[in-house]
Amino acid sequence: MEENEVNEVDEDGEVLGPKLKVAVFGASGRTGDLLVERCLAARYAVSALVRTPKKFRFWGLATVVEGSVFDAAAIRRTLEGADVVLSALGARSLWKEDVLERAVPLIVEGMRAEGVRRIIALGSAGALDDSLKKQPEWRRWFVQKIVYNTLLKYAVASQVDQWKVLSTSGLDFTMVMPPMLTNGEARGTFRVDGEALPPGGRQIARADVADFMMAQVESKDWVGKGVYVAY
Secondary structure, eight states, X not given: OOEEOOOOBOTTSOBOOOSOEEEEESTTSHHHHHHHHHHHHTTOEEEEEESOXXXXXXXXXXXXXXXXXXXXXXXXHHHTTOSEEEEOOOOXXXXXXXXXXXXHXXXXXXXXXXXXXXXXXEOOTTSSTTTTTTSOHHHHHIIIIIIIIIITHHHHHHHHHHHHHHHTSOSEEEEEEOSEEEOSOOOSOOEEESSSOOTTOOEEEHHHHHHHHHXXXXXXXXXXXXXXXXX
């Protein structure tokens, strides 16, 4: 186990206290990286659980806990003193990985033990049965039968499981559910819908999703809910 902790100081050498402490899971992934970057820019204290701390680009800027998201003790260390949890966990391939099925219950258990109530999690537009109800009939059929039931079968099953765990956790959760994520620049404008994926919504940049997730850190607008975001 390896941890490092840093304090920000002003130009006079005075230690600046952070506004909030945010625990980040999935911090070394593409969306998680953006979340950590934004947390630090907002002057939040960040605690990140990563497998290889020395490869983590925010080493020296965040409190880094070495370990696995399947290790309850490492999760507890990451959650110590946290006010909010940001999770960008998810499968990194189309194969069955069970990352969310195994990790999210441990995070929920750790949050309860540490007295942390707020979690904003990255989900997927396929997590709920009625997510496509605002799409044309042909697209509903194609996405459900061809995409969700075959190509993304395991990834969607994981997201369904994450929703079940979070929505029954009793925590102040928000699950952000985008369609396909891209690595493009943030546009700063996108559609937000609490009922289903917006009509014709096919993609959104990770940068815009990260911005939306960050906006929820100090907001109660979507507490206890899932929310769809798309261009």
